Amino acid sequence: MLSGLLTKKAAPWVFLLPIVLFALVFFVLPVLFAAYISLTTWDSLSPPRWVGLRNYGFLFLTDPVFWRTVWQTLYFATGSLVIGVPLALVVAFAFSRSRSPGVWRTLYTLPMVTNIVAVALIFSFVFRETDGALNRFLGLLGLPGPGWLTDPSLAMLSAILVFVWMELGRNMLLFAAGLQQIDPSYYEAASLDGASTWHLFRHITVPLLRPTILFVVVTGFISGMSYFTLMLVLFPGTQGGPSRAALTTGQYMYQMAFEDLRMGRASAVAYVLFALVLVATLVQLRLMRRGGVEVH
Amino acid sequence: MPDSAIPATAPAFAAAAEAAIPPRRRPRWDRLGWSALTFALLALGAAVMVVPFLDMVLGALRTPAERLARPPVYWPRDPQWGNFVKVFSDMPLARWFANSAGVTLAITALQVLTSAMAGFALAKYRFPGRDGLFRFTLGAQMFPFFIFLIPWFFILRYFPLMGGNDWAGQGGSGFLGTYAALILPFAVTWYGIFLMRQFFMAIPDELLDAARMDGAGELYVFFRIALPLVGGGLATLALFVFFYHWNEVLWTMTVTRTAPDLQTLPVGIYLMRGTYENEATKSLQQAAVVVSTLPVVIVFLALQRYYVASVTSGSVKG
Numbered sequence: 001m002l003s004g005l006l007t008k009k010a011a012p013w014v015f016l017l018p019i020v021l022f023a024l025v026f027f028v029l030p031v032l033f034a035a036y037i038s039l040t041t042w043d044s045l046s047p048p049r050w051v052g053l054r055n056y057g058f059l060f061l062t063d064p065v066f067w068r069t070v071w072q073t074l075y076f077a078t079g080s081l082v083i084g085v086p087l088a089l090v091v092a093f094a095f096s097r098s099r100s101p102g103v104w105r106t107l108y109t110l111p112m113v114t115n116i117v118a119v120a121l122i123f124s125f126v127f128r129e130t131d132g133a134l135n136r137f138l139g140l141l142g143l144p145g146p147g148w149l150t151d152p153s154l155a156m157l158s159a160i161l162v163f164v165w166m167e168l169g170r171n172m173l174l175f176a177a178g179l180q181q182i183d184p185s186y187y188e189a190a191s192l193d194g195a196s197t198w199h200l201f202r203h204i205t206v207p208l209l210r211p212t213i214l215f216v217v218v219t220g221f222i223s224g225m226s227y228f229t230l231m232l233v234l235f236p237g238t239q240g241g242p243s244r245a246a247l248t249t250g251q252y253m254y255q256m257a258f259e260d261l262r263m264g265r266a267s268a269v270a271y272v273l274f275a276l277v278l279v280a281t282l283v284q285l286r287l288m289r290r291g292g293v294e295v296h
Numbered sequence: 297m298p299d300s301a302i303p304a305t306a307p308a309f310a311a312a313a314e315a316a317i318p319p320r321r322r323p324r325w326d327r328l329g330w331s332a333l334t335f336a337l338l339a340l341g342a343a344v345m346v347v348p349f350l351d352m353v354l355g356a357l358r359t360p361a362e363r364l365a366r367p368p369v370y371w372p373r374d375p376q377w378g379n380f381v382k383v384f385s386d387m388p389l390a391r392w393f394a395n396s397a398g399v400t401l402a403i404t405a406l407q408v409l410t411s412a413m414a415g416f417a418l419a420k421y422r423f424p425g426r427d428g429l430f431r432f433t434l435g436a437q438m439f440p441f442f443i444f445l446i447p448w449f450f451i452l453r454y455f456p457l458m459g460g461n462d463w464a465g466q467g468g469s470g471f472l473g474t475y476a477a478l479i480l481p482f483a484v485t486w487y488g489i490f491l492m493r494q495f496f497m498a499i500p501d502e503l504l505d506a507a508r509m510d511g512a513g514e515l516y517v518f519f520r521i522a523l524p525l526v527g528g529g530l531a532t533l534a535l536f537v538f539f540y541h542w543n544e545v546l547w548t549m550t551v552t553r554t555a556p557d558l559q560t561l562p563v564g565i566y567l568m569r570g571t572y573e574n575e576a577t578k579s580l581q582q583a584a585v586v587v588s589t590l591p592v593v594i595v596f597l598a599l600q601r602y603y604v605a606s607v608t609s610g611s612v613k614g
Contacts, residue, residue, distance in 0.1 A: 011514035012421035015413040016429065022410070022484040027436055030447030037446065044450070091341055094334040106600060107342040110349070113596040113603075115543035117562035118585045122348045125355055125582065131368040133351040165344070170607055177608040197330040226440040229546045233566055250442050257446050258550060270443050277440060 038267035048264065055268035065244070065252065066269065070276070073248040076160060077224030081217055084164040084171060089213070091168065092175035093201055101176075109169035116166075120233035123162045124149065149235065152245035159231055159246050163224070171216050178212030179205065218284040225277045226250055249273045349589075356380070356583035360576035379583035386580055387571075389587060391557070392564040399478045399560060400542045406483045407537050408530055414484075415492025416518055420504060430493070436486040441546075444481070449550060452477050475558060477551045482541065488533050491609065495529035496522060535599060536606035542592055561588045 006014060038055055042048035059066045095104050111119065126133045127148035135145025148158040186204050195203070206213075228250035231240060239255065240247025249269060257266035357376050362369035383389055418430050452471040455461060460468025471477045499522060507521050523530070545562050552558045559567065565584050572581035596603060 006514040008421070008508070008514060009423070011518075012417035012423050012426070014514075015417035015518070018410050019414045019433075019484055019489065023432070023436070025451065026444070026448065026481050026484070027439075030444050030451060031439070033447040033451070034443060091338070094337050097331075097334055098338060104338050104342060105604070106597065107345050109600070109604070110345060110593065110596075112607075113539050113543070113592055114349075114589050115562040115592075116545050117566040118352075118589045121565070121581070121585050122352045126348050126351055131370070133347065133370075136370065165348075168341075168345070173604055173607050222440070226442055233545070236566075236569060253442060254445065254546075263446055267446055270446070274440060274443055278438065281438070 034267045034270060037263055038265075038271055040264045042263040043261045044263050045261070051264065055265045056272070058265065059268055059272060065247075066249070068244070069240075069247050069249040069252045070273075072156060072246070073225055073250070073273075076156060076163070076227070076248055077221050079157070079160040080163045080167070080224050081220050083160065084167055085213065085216060085220070087164065088168055088171035088216070089175055089206075089209070092172045092179060093205055095172065096176055096179045105173070105176075108172055111166050112169040114166075116229050117233055119162065119166055120230060123158075123165075124234060127158055150242050152241070152243040155235070155241040155246040159234060159241075162234065163227070163230060166230075167220065171220070174216055175209065175212055178209045182208050214284075214287065218281065221284065222277060222281055225273070225280070228254065352582050353586055356579055356586050358579050360579070363575050363578060376579060379579055380587055383580055383584045383587055387568055387584060388556075388564065389561070389584065392559055392561045392588075393591075395558060396542060396560040396562075399475060399548075400538055402475075402479045403482045403541045404534050404537045406479065407485045407488050408534050410484045411488030411492045411533060412523060412526070412530065413518075414489045415494075416496050416522055418489070419493045419496035420499070420501070420522070433486045433489045437490070445547070445550065448481050448547075452480070452551070472551060473555045473558070478548055478558060478560075481547065482544075485537065488537070491533055492526065492529060495526040499525050531602060532606040532609055535603050536609075539592070539596070539603065 037048060039050065039052060040048035041051050041055075091108065095101055095108075098104060114122075129135060129145065129147040129150060132145070132148070134148065138145045146154055148154055182205065186208070187200055190200055190204060228248045231246045231248060231251055232254070235241040235246055238244075240251050250273065253266045253269040253273065256262045256269060354370070354372060356379050357372040358369065359372065359374055359376055362372060362374075414433070418426060418433075449472075453469065454465030455470040456463050456465045458468070458476075459470045459472065459474065461470050462468075471480065504517050504521060507517050512521070543562065544560075545566065548560050548563045549566065552560075552563060553567065556564075556567075565581075565588055569581070572578055
């Protein structure tokens with residue numbers, strides 16, 4: 001049955017043919033096409049006009065919004081790590097020592113499988129200034145409720161909090177998997193020696209979990225730098241939140257392309273952002289290797 | 297004990313601890329206190345995870361009058377359970393649901409198949425260019441999605457001989473306005489190829505060669521011998537891809553803004569937000585979100601164990 005149809009020599013190429021075709025049409029061609037377009041002015045209706053490096057020059061030297069979005073994107077990516085990673089670590093540690101981990105896991109991973117539109121709409125109600133659940137709760141405590149989504153100084157922080165809420169389950173699962181690999185005899189030995197739970201966490205868990213922590217930080221940073229669907233849906237009808245305070249570079253590119261039809265400049269933004277992410281990733285990969293992490 | 301010394305000297309450390317006389321027990325208050333603290337912490341966190349969902353359900357149950365009252369009513373006194381039915385006639389939820397299911401299943405099937413084929417070829421054959429191709433699939437993973445948004449849109453738009461286009465890609469609309477625009481760009485996952493290669497590497501070559509000696513062809517070896525052995529890997533990848541693409545919004549929104557018939561659940565609900573600007577109608581919008589979230593939550597609860605494996609499979613090994 002089926003024998004003789006395919007020689008052993010030809011087989012790998014038959015298996016790889018779909019991938020090679022896909023790579024040409026949906027990877028190589030787009031990467032080159034975007035690079036070419038970034039050197040032109042193109043409104044997608046009339047033919048592109050060659051402008052050399054002028055789009056890049058405009059972004060680096062003239063455009064005040066571009067650099068602002070870069071800083072705001074860095075703020076978003078770093079902020080969600082600074083808040084999210086320690087939180088996930090502590091929750092995973094508590095979770096791994098609890099009696100019913102299954103129940104907790106279900107509750108903590110629910111946001112992971114909820115689509116981003118639902119998440120954003122849920123929080124657009126929770127964050128409402130006058131009658132949102134969060135400000136009602138703060139009111140019960142006698143605290144003033146700020147305009148989470150309308151105050152420019154809070155808008156990006158609100159997006160960070162939602163992102164942390166979404167990602168907590170994933171990070172917690174990764175940490176829990178790392179925790180399982182720690183030999184329990186370390187804990188037993190340290191406990192016999194009179195170490196408190198805090199000492200176990202601080203002196204055994206954290207050092208031995210370093211590879212997982214670095215993995216979570218690096219992948220989290222890349223996704224944070226590239227992410228903007230949340231802000232797109234959380235601040236609808238605005239140019240990236242109140243006074244553009246939640247405008248990230250990705251969303252800036254998206255609006256430039258699909259609303260202003262400036263395909264050339266938008267492609268240049270995409271490539272500059274890509275370069276930034278790449279440099280940051282390479283730096284972090286070096287750190288990971290030094291931290292003894294096996295990277296695929 | 298300096299923390300840097302622990303990983304390297306842990307066995308010696310353990311031996312030293314056992315030899316220590318007399319062994320000091322942790323005080324009882326510490327153990328009790330910490331388990332209470334652990335529980336409180338987990339419960340508090342769980343509340344933060346779940347309350348936003350409940351807030352949405354409460355919102356969906358409010359009457360227009362309760363929403364417009366000053367101050368607005370939080371706990372609905374006359375819960376509008378009918379809202380969950382009304383949304384199906386108010387917006388094309390069933391259509392969106394069918395689109396989501398069809399597109400997501402098609403993408404999942406394609407990605408699993410292409411990943412298995414490529415992973416098998418890269419793991420179990422020797423041929424010139426193999427290492428180069430493998431390195432390409434690794435390098436391709438570094439390219440973020442936003443690089444492809446603009447070029448994909450126009451490649452699909454000007455795809456030759458499709459959707460009324462001539463050989464030069466002019467005259468029609470290409471793949472835009474068809475399901476292919478939602479599926480084709482996601483037919484292959486570089487990460488999935490890497491993952492499946494890992495699974496196929498674990499199969500001994502002798503097993504496949506034995507089948508070949510018995511006269512089995514290469515297709516037989518792949519489909520009937522190798523694939524069944526990596527069933528767990530296929531399921532892991534399938535679940536991960538399914539949940540990821542069920543929730544995909546950005547690309548689908550970009551290509552279906554002007555094609556309402558192709559919109560998926562999240563995209564449809566998002567793009568219809570203008571209809572629910574009026575405060576009185578917001579309960580229906582919230583009901584739609586609840587209805588759109590529920591099916592995937594139920595699937596998740598059923599398959600949770602396997603999904604967890606799929607999330608952690610790509611992380612740190614060893």
